[in-house]
Amino acid sequence: MQLNPIHIALLSPIAKEKLYIKYMVSLRCKLMVQEELKKLEIKHLVVELGAVELLEDISTEQRVLLKQNLLKSGLELLDNKKSILVEKIKTCIVEMIHFSEDQPKVNYSEYLSAKxxxxxxxxxxxxxxxxxxxxQQFIIIHKIEKAKELILYQEMNTSEISYKLHYSSVAHFSNQFKKITGLTPSFYKKLKEKRQGNLEDV
Incomplete structure (x- = not known):
């Protein structure tokens, strides 16, 4: 018997509660959170950047212990609604810039508002x-961090990077890069290559 999408949806686990976690911006952070959930025997459906979907309600004691343990790892379990929304904004921006193959064609204000x-x-x-x-300042900081990564590890030139990150021109990208880092993209690449070469000679 073949199940239709409605039957599949009914059989799928449903999240009972969603927790929001500050400073959770990498795969390493996700693994740390998964480990803490396992220690406290908290059953979860999914762990994603900035959030955890739980399969069951957790006790006050579990919540307190989770908060304490996460703090030791530099993470923070959020309770305040405003802080949770701000963390959602940050997570959207980080995912969009660092983990999406293609940046959205709409402007960031429309993207965040719709999301x-x-x-x-x-x-x-x-x-x-x-x-x-x-x-806007937060977005610029992360776009420049992404640009650094593309310069160093994907060997992309300034024209390719400015296109990928949706800058209006190479000049706009280069000016913003220099404003944030104090260096031009080309000088930044040469400096990093020189340091790498010095390390290899040790």
Whole structure:
């Protein structure tokens, strides 16, 4: 007997609760969270960047212990609704810039608003209030970090990087890169290559 999509959906596990975790931005962080959940025997459906979907409600004691254990690893279990929303904004940006093959064609304000279901002005004001920097500044910082990665590990030139990260021109990308790092993209690459060469000579 072949199950139709409705039957499959009914048989699939359903998340009972969702936890939001601050500073959880890498695969290593996800593995650390999975290990802590296992230690506390907390059954979960999925662990993703910034969030965990649980298969059952957890006790107050489990929540307190999880929060304490995560803090030891530099992670923070969030309770405040504003902090949770800010973390969702950060996670969307990190996933979009660092883990998506293609950047969205729409502008970031439209993307975040559609993804999170809030007016962008509200998201922008909240983010600035909680983080002390604007969403745009946060995006620029991560775009430059991604650019560094592309320069060093994927051997992409400035033209290819500016196109991939949706800069209006190579000049715009180069100026922003220099403003954040103090170096031009080409000088940054030469500097890193020189340091790598020195290490190999040791």
């Amino acid at each position: 999170l279901g809030y007016d962008y002005t509200y998201l922008s004001n909240l983010f600035s209030e909680v983080k002390g920097i604007t969403i």
